[in-house]
């Protein structure tokens with residue numbers, strides 16, 4: 001009774017095995033025809049039935065109620081019962097991972113020579129067979145080359161390619177397939193029913209998804225969830241157990257991305273963290289969500305490729321409506337990099353936040369691309385049409401450049417830097433060139449350079465990526481950090497206490513004082529920075545004449561903030 005679900009619900013007949021129809025049919029036919037080989041490879045992902053089928057095969061070969069091998073063992077005779085309980089002397093299960101040496105295989109070869117104690121066949125089930133040593137493989141090969149008539153070997157492995165070709169050529173290979181999400185859910189539902197447990201569909205879906213294709217893993221999660229929930233299975237509970245965020249909540253965060261609202265995106269992330277999800281989990285789940293949104297767009301919300309419950313499916317489809325395939329692909333790229341960063345990050349939270357803010361930026365960038373793409377097609381001019389988010393155009397890089405930092409990534413949105421979404425069209429009359437309200441970042445700011453160099457030394461990459469794009473202005477013991485253009489989205493990050501505290505501390509160490517720090521978002525972008533002259537014509541001038549830029553200006557209010565030579 002106290003046995004775990006995975007063991008209590010191990011299929012006992014071929015009919016009960018889920019999702020391995022091809023394997024099962026072939027074995028049944030071979031059994032019916034009385035032509036069963038001596039060597040098998042069962043390959044496939046963990047927890048999808050390899051050991052289970054090997055044991056059923058052992059029963060099928062040995063069932064005492066049948067005069068010989070049968071596709072339908074009785075399950076009740078002594079042999080069937082002992083094999084089911086795992087204590088038949090003639091069915092030997094060996095974990096190759098811990099018995100991988102030549103001595104163990106020698107002992108095995110020795111044992112193979114003796115006839116079965118009671119049954120017709122002696123069965124050797126070698127789990128994780130790819131882990132055997134070369135010597136052990138050689139010894140095994142000799143046995144496989146001339147097996148006694150009573151010996152049958154099943155090599156179960158997750159990595160069939162890792163088995164020597166000589167071994168493979170002596171065995172019949174059965175590739176077990178991943179069990180589909182839908183069938184795992186179905187199986188979980190069946191088991192809950194049998195156990196008299198009321199289970200929410202969504203809860204079953206979450207467990208199946210978390211099992212990642214392994215029925216065994218799904219069943220152990222179900223065990224845990226039941227222990228936790230005292231007889232009932234609710235989605236809320238399973239989410240808490242798995243440290244997961246609901247698709248609905250993730251969908252709302254993505255809606256904030258669509259709105260270009262970085263602040264709300266960060267507030268959502270904060271709520272997820274507060275509820276106990278780790279930055280890596282949130283990132284991974286957002287990746288999953290975006291992947292599913294992409295599936296929705298490409299294959300339709302009803303697609304079977306979406307391993308989702310109905311509730312999740314609805315949330316995902318709704319979220320997907322706000323984005324194009326290109327947006328989503330770009331988001332995936334950004335967050336996959338974030339996920340990689342998170343594995344080593346000292347400040348996982350900050351990395352997550354950066355990744356999420358980049359989504360907002362990439363989204364704004366995308367709307368500019370839409371405009372550019374539409375330019376060619378459009379004949380009639382629609383001046384100052386508030387296309388998409390109506391972002392102002394500002395060509396330019398991420399503010400000032402700091403020394404060092406080789407190999408640091410540039411945000412994908414660095415080519416265009418849309419600023420302050422102009423909700424009304426009143427702004428449309430923005431002057432070609434604004435008055436010089438904001439001077440460009442001072443090129444030689446030794447204090448800034450010192451602080452940044454120290455942060456480099458400390459490998460505070462995420463902190464650097466927040467601080468570098470800011471314009472730093474010192475006034476006595478005060479430091480003002482101004483965020484303009486694309487960098488505006490970083491301001492909420494820079495305002496966090498933890499960051500300000502650390503920056504002050506680094507200033508104290510490097511400069512001898514801890515400044516008061518003020519973070520400001522600059523709403524009005526400054527003029528174009530003096531462009532480097534190349535072929536005589538300043539880049540800014542050449543850019544201004546570029547037809548794409550000229551056309552763009554007809555569509556979106558704004559002006560050029562900065563021009564960069566691509567060779568730079």
Ligand SMILES: Nc1ncnc2c1ncn2[C@@H]1O[C@H](COP(=O)(O)OP(=O)(O)O)[C@@H](O)[C@H]1O
Pocket residue numbers: 005006007009010011016017018019020045046047048049050051052053156179215216217219
């Ligand atoms: N195809 C399947 N059909 C039904 N249950 C399965 C299946 N695969 C795995 N299970 C469940 O998972 C448990 C472990 O399966 P097992 O056969 O040991 O996996 P593997 O050997 O492939 O790692 C089984 O006891 C059973 O409860």
Ligand SMILES: [Mg+2]
Pocket residue numbers: 047050051052127156
């Ligand atoms: Mg197994």
Ligand SMILES: [Zn+2]
Pocket residue numbers: 062063064065073074075076077078079080081
């Ligand atoms: Zn039997």
